[in-house]
Amino acid sequence: MQHLKLKPIVVTIALSTLTNIAAAELRTERAVVPNDETHRVAASSYFASTVQGDLYIAAQVNGQLLFFAKEGTEISSEAIPYTENGQYSGDIPLFNFPAADIAPGRYAIYQLITASGSDPYDFRNWVGGATGISSINFTVGLPPEQSGDFNGDGFADDDQNRDGFHDDDQNRDGFHDDDQNKDGFHDADHGNSGLGDNGTGSNDDGHGANDNDTDSNDDGHGANDNDTDSNDDDHGANDNDTGSNNGTGSVTPPTTNGGGIPTISGNAEKGRDLYQNCSSSNCHGSDPQRGQNKIFRATESAKTRSAINRNKGGMGFLNFLTDADLQAISDFVRNPQ
Structure with a gap:
């Protein structure tokens, strides 16, 4: 067996x-x-x-x-x-x-x-x-500092759907995604209080544990609040990103068969299948044309590989994708018809 x-x-x-x-x-x-x-x-x-x-x-x-x-x-x-x-x-x-x-x-x-x-x-x-x-x-x-169950109801306080996983545990390994040494604490929680260094755990959005994050509208997928790098390949929405490539840019129009009907290449079709397997995570949504969380940056497979290698926005779990897979996804995002 x-x-x-x-x-x-x-x-x-x-x-x-x-x-x-x-x-x-x-x-x-x-x-x-x-x-x-x-x-x-x-x-x-x-x-x-x-x-x-x-x-x-x-x-x-x-x-x-x-x-x-x-x-x-x-x-x-x-x-x-x-x-x-x-x-x-x-x-x-x-x-x-x-x-x-x-x-x-x-x-x-x-x-x-x-x-x-x-x-x-x-x-x-x-x-x-x-x-x-x-x-x-x-x-x-x-203890509650590690379990996160401060109110004693049998679930971590940041486990809203009561499945036993922290809400920021996107790779579902039982630990916060920013708990790299897997000691049960956010990496920024140097005092091991379970609340983060600012001591205001209930006000933390739980997705990045960035103690100085003051943006109530942060979407938690990168949490680089003051990022002004126009070439940033961050997976998430950077609140003060002033660059031109902010996820609302243009994408190459789909190719057509001459009659105005979009076509999709074999490689893009493979990319569509790979993308759709990933889309239910809600990081980028099911339709790349919506530009959710800067998915248009995936048209450059090298940037996607770099983000995965650096675990940008928790993308490290995608390291099983080959370069050919990333190129196929790039082809699909460029022509998502």
Whole structure:
């Protein structure tokens, strides 16, 4: 049995960010759990409609995936289904463990359904395709400064949709995207208060943790508030960007077949498929012609590669894209018909 690697799973999570296409929704009543005798780590799966196939449930533990095999009676590093060739509908309990038995830490849980007997490593076999995976994150036995649950309701205060992930955790690895050393604190939180150096955590927009950010309209995708570089390849909207290439510029008109009907090349068609897999993250939207967050800069693949290499605006998770992929995306953005 093939091992299901963690990185492609997390990458696909980041691309899909759990759109409504997911076959089922993982749910819990408490994602932040004290590891004492009175609390339990429990989750269920809700299926809005009947789905059939192999159900996989896996937990991220110390950088690897462990699978709940044979209806959770076994734990395996091999990609073994929770149930095989089953029919699923409504609310299905998955597990319920004593929290006291679990070491303090963060535990992301992933769920997907594949066509019966198919390879779970290939997202083309997933029910719902690349957006068919769902996830939830448990924080067990960590103090509020790290869990973010200052009000004690069982979810981080910046987890508005109650899926266990911080709202600024776009790559869904269980940590703030600006927590490069993965210690549970924003990198700018030098005092490890969980609030940031300005001590005003409730006023932080949560997307960049820039302690001196005074712009209430910041969209959080780069947060370079005073950026005046006309050649900036920042992924986000820079509030005071005075450059000409600010995401509202022009794009090369689409080519036509002579009769006024737009055409799309084979490479641009590949780029369209790649872009549409990424578009549900809402960073740039589904239609590049809208210019959301300066997507027109993607017409220069070298700039996109540079932004990925520098993790600009959290784009580092896209490092799996090849140069040919980026060129295909560039061709599509230039001619998105």
